[in-house]
Amino acid sequence: MVPVDVVGSAEALVFHSGDRAAFEAHESTLKALGAPATFRGEDHGLAAAYDMAMLDFFYGAMGGLVHAFALARAEGIDGASIAPYLNTIAGILPPIAAYTATGVDTRSYGGEGEGANLAMMAAGVDHILHTAKDRGLDVSQLAALKGITDRAVAEGHGPGSWTGIIEVIAVGH
Known part of the structure; x- marks a missing residue:
């Protein structure tokens, strides 16, 4: 790892x-x-399963990171200028991972009344997708994420937290 x-x-x-x-x-x-x-x-198989889950997170995060730099570049912002702010976002991930793990394990996705429900975040993904597309960037990663969030909202997870998308991702599990 x-x-x-x-x-x-x-x-x-x-x-x-x-x-x-x-x-x-x-x-x-x-x-x-x-x-x-x-x-x-x-x-x-557990060691390999942990490895795959960890690398899934890593590569997804790296794809998002590089895409953020591409969007910034398309807006005339250099990497060194935005990197400290991206580090701020990365710094909030540890407590989010713990909170998300609890939601996943208990199938309790909260979000109601917390100001950051899935429907709102799906709209945010849509906004970023359109902005990136307008700048001529590849949006395949964002489009896939938007598809998952839209399905989760359609299945009734909109009022809950972002974690509810697991019910779309983990179909059959």
Whole structure:
């Protein structure tokens, strides 16, 4: 879960799964790759599942980040000027991740009366999509997001929080 130069450091995040006894017998060696050595469970596929979910978030976020820079550039704003403000947004993500995890786990999507419901945010995505399209940018990532938010609103999740889109994304699960 880290660049090669971080492997072996305390910042390295390495997921392990499989036989717990084997993990425990070799934990000190595994910590040499990255401490803590993070055991996720005995199902052999869990480490890969964590990896895929984490990379899903990373690549989606990186796509959004680069698209934001492209939109800024199209408006005549240089990257160095907007980067500190993008870092401000990135800084609010940790508590949002915790809040979203609770909503996902409990299937309680709140939002009502909180001032930031899904319907409002879907309108915001639509506004960004049209702005980007007007500037000649590729909007495929935004269009996909808009499609998901529109379906979630149509299915009745509009008054709830952004988290309600999971019910559209996780069809059949």
